[in-house]
Amino acid sequence: MSAEAEHITQESEAQESEHFEHEISLAPETIFNVAGFSVTNSLLNSWMTVIILIICAVVLFKKIKQVPKGMQNVFEMIIEAAFGVMDSVTGSREKSTKFFPLVFTLFIFILINNWLGILPGVGSIGYVAMHEGHGVFVPFLRGATADLNTTLSLALLAVIGSNLLGFITVGVWKYFNKFISLKELISIPRKVLKDPSVLIVNPIKFFVGLIEIISEIAKVASLSFRLFGNVFAGEVLLASIAVIFAWILPVPFMFLEILVGLIQALIFSMLTLVYLSVATTAEEHG
Numbered sequence: 001m002s003a004e005a006e007h008i009t010q011e012s013e014a015q016e017s018e019h020f021e022h023e024i025s026l027a028p029e030t031i032f033n034v035a036g037f038s039v040t041n042s043l044l045n046s047w048m049t050v051i052i053l054i055i056c057a058v059v060l061f062k063k064i065k066q067v068p069k070g071m072q073n074v075f076e077m078i079i080e081a082a083f084g085v086m087d088s089v090t091g092s093r094e095k096s097t098k099f100f101p102l103v104f105t106l107f108i109f110i111l112i113n114n115w116l117g118i119l120p121g122v123g124s125i126g127y128v129a130m131h132e133g134h135g136v137f138v139p140f141l142r143g144a145t146a147d148l149n150t151t152l153s154l155a156l157l158a159v160i161g162s163n164l165l166g167f168i169t170v171g172v173w174k175y176f177n178k179f180i181s182l183k184e185l186i187s188i189p190r191k192v193l194k195d196p197s198v199l200i201v202n203p204i205k206f207f208v209g210l211i212e213i214i215s216e217i218a219k220v221a222s223l224s225f226r227l228f229g230n231v232f233a234g235e236v237l238l239a240s241i242a243v244i245f246a247w248i249l250p251v252p253f254m255f256l257e258i259l260v261g262l263i264q265a266l267i268f269s270m271l272t273l274v275y276l277s278v279a280t281t282a283e284e285h286g
Contacts, residue, residue: 024236028147029138041139042147045122049112049144079104089270090277099276102161106154107269110145114231114261117143118238118254145264146232148224155223158272159216166279175279179216181209219275223268230264 028040060075068076082104086096116122126139144150167175176182191198234257241250 024239026148026232028142028149031138031140040147041126041142042144042150045113045116045141046144046150048141049109049116052112053108082107085270086273089273095277095280099273103269103273103276106158106272107265110154110227110268111262111265113144113150114265115258116141117146117231117235118257118261143231143235145227146235148228151224151228151231152220154227154268155220158223158268158275159219162272162275162279163216165276169280177209179209179212181206219271223271227264227268230260234260 028042030038030040031044032039060072064072083093083096083100086100086103087093090096090099122139122141122143125141126137128135129138163175166178188198188202191202238250238253238257241253
């Protein structure tokens with residue numbers, strides 16, 4: 001290729017990069033790869049959240065005193081309020097204490113991710129990548145909870161964790177029969193002479209147990225899609241408003257998204273607490 005042709009090609013590419021598309025994508029964009037592992041902009045946002053939590057934990061740990069003051073007072077008030085809310089669900093401070101690390105960690109992690117997603121620069125600072133002959137804007141950061149992969153992972157953690165805790169607390173056999181009620185089928189020969197209705201009732205109970213498996217799958221879908229849908233819709237709304245009018249108009253919507261982020265984090269963590277509480281209650285599996 002001649003120098004003149006090469007110069008024309010470079011100018012053409014430069015012009016294409018100036019006129020790029022800013023697409024709102026459901027899937028997160030890959031920023032770079034490490035040993036074949038794709039690091040997306042939503043994953044980077046999750047790492048930022050983890051770093052923030054670690055820094056806060058280290059700073060608070062170093063400043064903990066027997067007689068609280070300042071920020072320690074504030075955090076102790078927040079934790080005490082969290083325990084009060086959890087007690088109203090579990091009905092037991094012992095259970096609340098057991099579930100607190102998982103439930104409160106989920107709440108804080110989701111809340112910070114929700115709020116990071118609406119910070120200035122998140123979703124608006126990035127680079128232009130060439131895709132199918134035209135430039136596409138790729139942001140360096142994207143709200144992690146606006147990525148279905150993240151919310152699905154959190155939902156799986158909550159549901160699988162509650163079931164594992166149920167197996168440990170209630171007992172493997174008793175909890176297993178919640179889903180596949182073998183004891184109802186086994187008891188038919190023993191009870192059929194005294195009560196012939198077991199020929200109808202017990203198979204129904206067995207199939208009701210199978211429905212519980214579908215219920216657990218539905219929990220995963222419900223938790224993940226609710227959080228993802230609300231956060232992603234909020235980001236699309238803010239982006240659309242910013243395109244229409246970039247000054248002042250988006251501010252009320254940003255405050256609205258701050259409130260939505262708090263509510264969604266609270267809903268996710270409270271539902272997780274409910275699942276944990278029900279799974280570890282022996283009466284529910286009698």
